[in-house]
Amino acid sequence: MFNFKQFIIASLLFTSFVSFAEEPDENSTVNAATPNGYISDNLFIFMHTGPSKNYRILGSVDAGTPITILSGANDEFVQIKDDKAREGWVESKFVTTEPGLKQQLETVNQTLVETQEALNDAQQQLPMLQQNNTNLLAENASL
Numbered sequence: 001m002f003n004f005k006q007f008i009i010a011s012l013l014f015t016s017f018v019s020f021a022e023e024p025d026e027n028s029t030v031n032a033a034t035p036n037g038y039i040s041d042n043l044f045i046f047m048h049t050g051p052s053k054n055y056r057i058l059g060s061v062d063a064g065t066p067i068t069i070l071s072g073a074n075d076e077f078v079q080i081k082d083d084k085a086r087e088g089w090v091e092s093k094f095v096t097t098e099p100g101l102k103q104q105l106e107t108v109n110q111t112l113v114e115t116q117e118a119l120n121d122a123q124q125q126l127p128m129l130q131q132n133n134t135n136l137l138a139e140n141a142s143l
Contacts, residue, residue: 047088051077058088064100
């Protein structure tokens with residue numbers, strides 16, 4: 001049976017997930033001074049040896065990959081170091097300070113597991129607490 005506590009917890013988790021799933025806005029685009037960032041979701045980008053598309057491609061970087069921002073030559077490209085320790089240049093419009101949806105989903109799933117464990121603990125303690133309440137009410141009535 002779905003009780004009120006479970007409904008509240010499910011509502012909170014759903015609200016948290018929906019807020020995590022929103023697309024990053026223009027303010028989340030990073031500049032060269034930001035120490036860490038991520039590659040935007042739903043794409044992969046090519047990493048170049050220099051700050052334009054005219055430089056040789058080193059490889060691709062998948063969406064959601066955590067990166068370290070090293071510097072930026074101009075507004076269009078930023079120098080990064082990816083999770084494979086490669087250094088190169090990517091278009092700055094695809095770099096964000098917000099974790100990707102994959103990382104956010106992992107965080108929400110971990111929160112869900114912890115919340116479910118707390119709910120199970122509370123449900124196990126409920127009969128004992130109800131009995132204590134009944135005993136205290138009886139004792140109060142006798143006094």
